[in-house]
Amino acid sequence: MATIERAEVLITSPGRNFVTLRITTSDGATGLGDATLNGRELAVASYLRDHLAPLLIGRDPARIEDTWQYLYKGAYWRRGPVTMTAIAAVDVALWDIKGKVAGLPVYQLLGGRSRDGVLVYCHASGASTDELLDDVAAYAEKGFKAVRAQAAVPGLSGSYGVRKGTIYEPAATALPDEQAWSTEEYLDFAPGYLGKVRERFGFGIHLLHDVHHRLTPIEAARFGKSVEDLRLFWMEDPTPAENQEAFRLIRQHTTTPIATGEVLTSIWDVQQLITEQLIDYVRTTVVHAGGITHLRRIFDLAALYQVRTGSHGATDLSPVTTAAAVAVDISVPNFGIQEHMGHTPATYEVFHGAPRLEGGMLHPSEAPGLGITYDDEAAARFPYEPRYLPVARRLDGSVHDW
Ligand code: CS2
Numbered sequence: 495m496a497t498i499e500r501a502e503v504l505i506t507s508p509g510r511n512f513v514t515l516r517i518t519t520s521d522g523a524t525g526l527g528d529a530t531l532n533g534r535e536l537a538v539a540s541y542l543r544d545h546l547a548p549l550l551i552g553r554d555p556a557r558i559e560d561t562w563q564y565l566y567k568g569a570y571w572r573r574g575p576v577t578m579t580a581i582a583a584v585d586v587a588l589w590d591i592k593g594k595v596a597g598l599p600v601y602q603l604l605g606g607r608s609r610d611g612v613l614v615y616c617h618a619s620g621a622s623t624d625e626l627l628d629d630v631a632a633y634a635e636k637g638f639k640a641v642r643a644q645a646a647v648p649g650l651s652g653s654y655g656v657r658k659g660t661i662y663e664p665a666a667t668a669l670p671d672e673q674a675w676s677t678e679e680y681l682d683f684a685p686g687y688l689g690k691v692r693e694r695f696g697f698g699i700h701l702l703h704d705v706h707h708r709l710t711p712i713e714a715a716r717f718g719k720s721v722e723d724l725r726l727f728w729m730e731d732p733t734p735a736e737n738q739e740a741f742r743l744i745r746q747h748t749t750t751p752i753a754t755g756e757v758l759t760s761i762w763d764v765q766q767l768i769t770e771q772l773i774d775y776v777r778t779t780v781v782h783a784g785g786i787t788h789l790r791r792i793f794d795l796a797a798l799y800q801v802r803t804g805s806h807g808a809t810d811l812s813p814v815t816t817a818a819a820v821a822v823d824i825s826v827p828n829f830g831i832q833e834h835m836g837h838t839p840a841t842y843e844v845f846h847g848a849p850r851l852e853g854g855m856l857h858p859s860e861a862p863g864l865g866i867t868y869d870d871e872a873a874a875r876f877p878y879e880p881r882y883l884p885v886a887r888r889l890d891g892s893v894h895d896w
């Protein structure tokens with residue numbers, strides 16, 4: 495029986511920081527797991543290096559479920575983004591190894607294809623409504639069937655999701671960038687620019703919008719009502735989701751579909767949202783919600799309540815997550831959509847073999863495992879740099895949800 499011989503924590507920063515776990519077995523098989531937690535990368539790196547790696551050496555790499563239970567229940571302290579991201583990295587690396595040992599792509603181990611491809615959405619944005627409309631046109635031109643639209647609110651530095659340069663990267667400063675926010679300005683402006691997108695492009699393209707945790711439930715209800723005739727694919731993170739009950743008030747007032755979950759990291763954190771159908775899409779992801787093993791549990795629960803998947807897929811989730819996410823997305827029955835912002839060219843110098851993007855859909859590699867290789871030499875060219883996500887402050891100076 496092969497055993498786990500090595501567990502390396504690899505940190506690189508090809509345009510942004512990534513933490514990757516590489517597990518090597520006594521048979522020489524290797525597996526990769528994404529362990530990136532944007533703005534708190536070193537916490538996960540230490541959790542893996544100092545606490546989990548010593549427990550993995552000598553274990554049977556084939557025992558994925560047992561390892562998951564051992565690391566989850568064995569920690570005593572449960573849940574949370576650092577713990578669940580570290581466990582996710584081990585889980586995904588072991589699925590990668592299992593696929594390589596079986597000579598099969600991971601999606602085949604998860605039940606094979608349920609669909610021909612994985613519908614994705616990209617991020618269109620603009621410093622003005624006109625810039626946003628041109629960005630939507632550019633993505634539609636490239637064949638995307640679904641676009642998220644975000645524009646800067648005039649006078650507000652804290653508008654979420656507006657790209658500067660070629661790729662949107664919110665963790666861009668060595669200390670948190672403090673950005674001004676006004677809910678009133680946003681509620682007055684955002685429905686208008688989303689309406690302009692529908693005016694110019696009609697209903698032939700899926701239109702998504704990320705509120706990014708910024709509204710109270712009643713404000714989110716008001717926003718949802720105000721855009722009902724725009725038939726959004728979803729409004730995302732309308733209100734902070736620690737209080738799952740809060741979504742009931744939004745639900746009572748609007749038919750605009752709701753998506754949430756990218757900052758939630760376990761089935762228990764989305765259980766009420768799913769079982770009481772307070773949301774339409776669950777956004778939990780492979781890298782932050784305990785890996786493939788736990789994400790499948792979440793998605794299977796969601797399927798019982800007609801909640802579809804809509805996994806997070808921003809630039810701070812590495813190509814290893816993209817590959818693992820596509821393996822899950824292509825196989826689950828209740829797939830909804832997959833976020834795909836893409837990565838910098840430098841990122842693809844480090845991570846080779848990312849899933850193919852064609853016709854607005856991602857397609858899994860047919861290589862055994864996840865199909866991703868990690869180039870250590872390239873990675874060494876991009877040393878880690880401390881980076882923080884922004885902090886939002888209301889106009890009175892008090893901290894708001896970023
Ligand atoms: C966003 C993310 O992609 C999304 O839906 O919410 O860009 C999020 O802000 C970042 O992943 C945070 O690191």
Ligand code: MG
Pocket residue numbers: 704706730731756
């Ligand atoms: Mg989001």
